[in-house]
Amino acid sequence: MTNIPSEFKYTKTHEWAYRDEDEDFITVGVTHHAQQRLGDIVFIELPEVGIRVHEGEEFGVIESVKAASDLYCPISGQVIAVNSALNANPALINQHPFDAGWLIKLKPDDIADLDELLDADDYAAAVEEEDSD
Amino acid sequence: MLKKTKLYDEHLALGATFFEFANWNMPLHYGSQVEEHQRVRNRAGVFDVSHMLSIDIHGSDAATFLRRILANDVQKLTSGKALYSCMLNPHAGIMDDLIVYRLSEDSFRIVVNAATAQKDLGWIQNHAKQYSVTVRARSDLAMLAVQGPQAIPLLQAVFPEQLYKAITELKHFHVLYQNDLLIARTGYTGEDGLEIILPQDKVVALWKAIVAQGIVPAGLGARDSLRLEAGLNLYGVDMDETVSPLESNLAWTIDWQDTQRDFIGKEGLLKQQNKGVKHQLVGVVLLAKGVCRQGMSVFIPIPGKEDMLRGKLTSGGFSPTLACSIGLARIPAGNFSALEVDIRGKRVPAKIIKPPFVSKGKGTLV
Numbered sequence: 001m002t003n004i005p006s007e008f009k010y011t012k013t014h015e016w017a018y019r020d021e022d023e024d025f026i027t028v029g030v031t032h033h034a035q036q037r038l039g040d041i042v043f044i045e046l047p048e049v050g051i052r053v054h055e056g057e058e059f060g061v062i063e064s065v066k067a068a069s070d071l072y073c074p075i076s077g078q079v080i081a082v083n084s085a086l087n088a089n090p091a092l093i094n095q096h097p098f099d100a101g102w103l104i105k106l107k108p109d110d111i112a113d114l115d116e117l118l119d120a121d122d123y124a125a126a127v128e129e130e131d132s133d
Numbered sequence: 134m135l136k137k138t139k140l141y142d143e144h145l146a147l148g149a150t151f152f153e154f155a156n157w158n159m160p161l162h163y164g165s166q167v168e169e170h171q172r173v174r175n176r177a178g179v180f181d182v183s184h185m186l187s188i189d190i191h192g193s194d195a196a197t198f199l200r201r202i203l204a205n206d207v208q209k210l211t212s213g214k215a216l217y218s219c220m221l222n223p224h225a226g227i228m229d230d231l232i233v234y235r236l237s238e239d240s241f242r243i244v245v246n247a248a249t250a251q252k253d254l255g256w257i258q259n260h261a262k263q264y265s266v267t268v269r270a271r272s273d274l275a276m277l278a279v280q281g282p283q284a285i286p287l288l289q290a291v292f293p294e295q296l297y298k299a300i301t302e303l304k305h306f307h308v309l310y311q312n313d314l315l316i317a318r319t320g321y322t323g324e325d326g327l328e329i330i331l332p333q334d335k336v337v338a339l340w341k342a343i344v345a346q347g348i349v350p351a352g353l354g355a356r357d358s359l360r361l362e363a364g365l366n367l368y369g370v371d372m373d374e375t376v377s378p379l380e381s382n383l384a385w386t387i388d389w390q391d392t393q394r395d396f397i398g399k400e401g402l403l404k405q406q407n408k409g410v411k412h413q414l415v416g417v418v419l420l421a422k423g424v425c426r427q428g429m430s431v432f433i434p435i436p437g438k439e440d441m442l443r444g445k446l447t448s449g450g451f452s453p454t455l456a457c458s459i460g461l462a463r464i465p466a467g468n469f470s471a472l473e474v475d476i477r478g479k480r481v482p483a484k485i486i487k488p489p490f491v492s493k494g495k496g497t498l499v
Contacts, residue, residue: 039150039354040167042451043422061477063424065166065354065451068477094165 002127003032005098009074009114010123016098017074017117025080026114029102030062030071030093033127038064041090046082046104053079053106055113060103062093074117077108138183139275139333140340147350155248157184159353166354170453173322173359174494177281178351179343186250187274187330188257190241192266199233199241202260202397204378206388210235215306215317219378219386220253221398225405226374227381229253230366232319236310244276244330246368260397274313275336279343280326280351280359282494288327291342300327321356323363323491361459362452364416364488370427371414371447371461377405380412380463382488413466416488417446419458419474421481425449430475431462431483442467446474454491461488 008016014034019026035041043063053059053073060071082104086092093101108114118126135158144151149160160181162169172178190199199207205218215234219227229249234242245253254270261268279288289297299309300316308317315330331339344350357367364382366372372381379387379402387402388394419425426449432441444464452459462485464472473480489497 039162040165042167043424045422063451065358068424
């Protein structure tokens, strides 16, 4: 069973976005389902702080024992932090995909873009559909 | 419908993630491939490798026959010894790589890859017709590999005292065989350990007894990263019928000693030697972040020239022991020390080494 917290927003490409109450930035990561499918994650390539990223475009690469996968940005904005702990310990993404394994924090151009993403139920349905393929 | 080994339900109960390998539904890992890899390097792990096929060759011509179809020479095997060999086609292309065990004067067992098992069996049966031998595919057998520096000490409680004592006295590439139980000090991980072949109806009990000793189940994912670190070729990726042992870092497996011996592929090998071997298989260590993988192109600079020589990675992956990416590449013959790997459009520098990358649990690189 895959873990899909209801307070997060999702993309069909298995990233999540989360906005803490009253904050003007969001945190981005990959889902439990994504890390499970990738297997052990061994390298991560993330953008530099300050760079602008665009919705639906690649912002990094995740390398697992199995394959390399591009990371796609859930919404447009500016990168304000990257999770440097992942350089030494990329397995954090496997162990804690929704907290310690976060990837970047970004300041969205328009915070309302967050509402356009999938909610937990939509994402669960998308995962199920994909698994039945 | 994919084939399952007798241990399928055990793997399922252990939470294995399965994948298709050569028409078999096999465990890829039981949670973490990297963890299983490290457990085998540091302690011990057990693999279900029952997808591999044992073929028994028996009869007064058994040795003569194997001296004809294998590039290595079973003549040097006394009973209770094993060796690694390629089986070649007449052009010296590698049909398969295998281990052959001499069980008695006129009785041998070879263990072949799952993906090539049926092809091999047909080839062997066909060539056996001119010899006084019987060829028997033993799909009734299962096979476990128990590997790691602590593998043998941890097995003490699993076997009766006398048998265990005999196991501890087994030398590398020696084998015990009694009542359809074969125990050999061989493996595919670069670590000490055993490979055990036994009747299928006994394998579940043995597996449970081994796991009960704290030897962790390890999937074929870890098996692949372990063999790559050990610099051992995988059939079907690092070599196939289009390349010879001379182009596959396996020249050492060809036995030329007896000049009178006419093995299949010998002529092809000689022809290749006379014309000059055009390719080689080398070890590659990536010098920057990232993971090089099977199929990626490599480029070798030639001093004083703008053009680069080209080659291809036949295997690639992440080495948990070295914490960097390693691979095997087939490149033009010559003396080179560095190359570049094309990783999704980026040229990443790498150095060339002679495998293994890891030996007895430790990196071989300075």
